[in-house]
Amino acid sequence: xxxxxxxxxxxxxxxxxxxxxxxxxxxxxxxxxxxxxxxxxxxxxxxxxxxxxxxxxxxxxxxxxxxxxxxxxxxxxxxxxxxxxxxxxxxxxxxxxxxxxxxxxxxxxxxxxxxxxxxxxxxxxxxxxxxxxxxxxxxxxxxxxxxxxxxxxxxxxxxxxxxxxxxxxxxxxxxxxxxxxxxxxxxxxxxxxxxxxxxxxxxxxxxxxxxxxxxxxxxxxxxxxxxxxxxxxxxxxxxxxxxxxxxxxxxxxxxxxxxxxxxxxxxxxxxxxxxxxxxxxxxxxxxxxxxxxxxxxxxxxxxxxxxx
Numbered sequence: 001x002x003x004x005x006x007x008x009x010x011x012x013x014x015x016x017x018x019x020x021x022x023x024x025x026x027x028x029x030x031x032x033x034x035x036x037x038x039x040x041x042x043x044x045x046x047x048x049x050x051x052x053x054x055x056x057x058x059x060x061x062x063x064x065x066x067x068x069x070x071x072x073x074x075x076x077x078x079x080x081x082x083x084x085x086x087x088x089x090x091x092x093x094x095x096x097x098x099x100x101x102x103x104x105x106x107x108x109x110x111x112x113x114x115x116x117x118x119x120x121x122x123x124x125x126x127x128x129x130x131x132x133x134x135x136x137x138x139x140x141x142x143x144x145x146x147x148x149x150x151x152x153x154x155x156x157x158x159x160x161x162x163x164x165x166x167x168x169x170x171x172x173x174x175x176x177x178x179x180x181x182x183x184x185x186x187x188x189x190x191x192x193x194x195x196x197x198x199x200x201x202x203x204x205x206x207x208x209x210x211x212x213x214x215x216x217x218x219x220x221x222x223x224x225x226x227x228x229x230x231x232x233x234x235x236x237x238x239x240x241x242x243x244x245x246x247x248x249x250x251x252x253x254x255x256x257x258x259x260x261x262x263x264x265x266x267x268x269x270x271x272x273x274x275x276x277x278x279x280x281x282x283x284x285x286x287x288x289x290x291x292x293x294x295x296x297x298x299x300x301x302x303x304x305x306x307x308x
Contacts, residue, residue, distance in 0.1 A: 013188065014200055035191065039188075039198075047185045053183045054183055055214075056181055057166045058210070069137045075103075076150045077115065080106055084109070084112055086209075104154070123150060126150035127153040134163075136163065140165075142167075143167065144170045145170075159179075166179055167183065169183070170186070171184060187199040187202075223271075232265050245271055269284055
């Protein structure tokens with residue numbers, strides 16, 4: 001490793017020793033758990049201090065997706081796995097196309113299950129990971145250290161190709177800035193020095209949750225606090241969808257089940273049918289005219305002041 005890079009590595013916040021855990025190997029199991037819990041309790045506050053940056057990133061994502069763009073997470077190791085999880089959760093939760101929110105991990109998808117640590121040093125592979133995207137799409141790099149070559153390669157290529165770039169990191173002092181928007185929760189040193197799957201991983205997961213959830217809310221995928229665009233592909237999700245139709249549509253169990261079937265599994269369509277008496281095609285058209293927002297569709301149907 002070149003001298004300059006090594007000195008930079010030694011200065012990373014993620015590599016500094018934590019004075020509160022310097023004798024952790026002498027503690028009992030309960031003491032270790034309590035120490036880790038105290039450290040984890042600081043993560044939410046660190047993320048909170050990045051609220052404006054996170055909101056700025058959400059706005060960029062919403063602007064891109066509303067124009068037909070794509071969101072892609074890029075990372076290595078734990079960071080890469082977190083991105084893969086986030087992308088995988090969007091289709092069942094928000095009924096998005098698998099192509100809308102994507103992920104790339106250093107070493108390929110086999111690295112999700114078996115560590116391939118050396119793959120993170122391949123900046124060219126990182127650059128190739130975003131070549132399926134177009135100008136205006138969004139690339140979110142996740143790198144606790146802020147210096148992972150695979151992620152930096154992806155961000156560099158993305159910027160050159162006119163894509164919007166965001167970096168989630170635990171390193172607050174990064175120069176030059178590798179992305180348009182930097183989200184850097186200062187979680188401090190880990191309980192085990194350098195083990196960034198701990199506080200850094202927790203912070204990154206919290207930020208990723210905010211980015212996708214807030215963006216999908218802004219895109220009309222949520223009504224109130226209900227996930228009305230879920231995809232009922234399992235028994236649990238089917239029950240959840242039926243319950244939503246029952247509550248929001250103000251109908252009984254049997255009627256909610258029938259409406260959900262008539263609506264082809266679409267909760268929003270079924271709710272609108274229940275509340276307005278419209279048929280499936282008319283309800284789908286009303287939703288289309290309302291850009292997929294159930295609240296707007298109900299309002300345009302004259303039902304906005306009748307409860308939920």
